[in-house]
Amino acid sequence: MAFEPPERLVRALGETYGDDVAARWLGQLPALAEAAVAERGLTVDRVQAPGGRSSLVLLVRCPDGTPAALKLAPAEARPELERAALTHWKGWGATQLLDSSPSDSLLLERLHPEVSLRSLPEAKALLEAAGTLRRLWVEPPVSHGFESVAERTERQATAMRGELPEDVAPLAEAALAARDELTSSSSPSEEFLLHGNFRQSKVLSGERSPWLTVGPEPLVGERAYDLARLVRDRVEDLIAAPSGAALARRRVNKLADALDVDPARLHGWTLFRAVESGLRARTAGRTQESELLLEFAGWL
Incomplete structure (x- = not known):
């Protein structure tokens, strides 16, 4: 999957986790994104930019056409804890988790990032x-x-x-x-x-x-x-x-x-x-x- 991660993400990852961790994960990111998209049968609309400081968010569509957001973060950002919190909130005051996959990527209800x-x-x-x-x-x-x-x-x-x-x-x-x-x-x-x-x-x-x-x-x-x-x-x-x-x-x-x-x-x-x-x-x-x-x- 060809894309350029937002500059803010590249800069912030280095500041937060160190240049070595950032470079390693960013090098793996295209393959990780492609695998997460293929696993769920998603269609990618675009990369959300400027995006966050610790994750890449792809605006996607599910096989049935439902708009969603696919979030990928390095293990150091502890995405499993975000998954656990979103699961516990069940959409009450927070974006809803759309699948229960145990992977590091999160498929989320799409909001309006702008x-x-x-x-x-x-x-x-x-x-x-x-x-x-x-x-x-x-x-x-x-x-x-x-x-x-x-x-x-x-x-x-x-x-x-x-x-x-x-x-x-x-x-x-x-x-x-x-x-x-x-x-x-x-x-x-x-x-x-x-x-x-x-x-x-x-x-x-x-x-x-x-x-x-x-x-x-x-x-x-x-x-x-x-x-x-x-x-x-x-x-x-x-x-x-x-x-x-x-x-x-x-x-x-x-x-x-x-x-x-x-x-x-x-x-x-x-x-x-x-x-x-x-x-x-x-x-x-x-x-x-x-x-x-x-x-x-x-x-x-």
């Missing part, structure tokens, strides 16, 4: 995002392989604890202290299945339901962690606003109130996740993104 919540005015987008996220927060399966919030953030914290540039050290230390306090004081009752990477661009328009989420990186734990990424959506607009700092703090309280989440815990997770993402962007050379995230974190 229409995400980012196409809506901000207030409306946040309202729809909150409603979608609420539907995803369910009790996890009794026996599951999802990591916990504590486990995922410990890996991230370990990477942050290295030698830090002087200009960001105080902010990083504050974020790490917030994370330590949050994980040590978490409630056993806050054990929900979480999306793990929820933001406005992950919620797409659909036929079965107006808005459905895609691209989970599932884990289990408290809801405030999952909501924290949404707080900084459209961060570039917040930074450009004259009262951006006040707007950011107000958004924390507004979302916490709308979803019945402790605002102090949402504040802490928002700080940690913004700093962690900002430092990771800096390491990867995405300077502008890093500066925006760290400025936002400093407002909190």
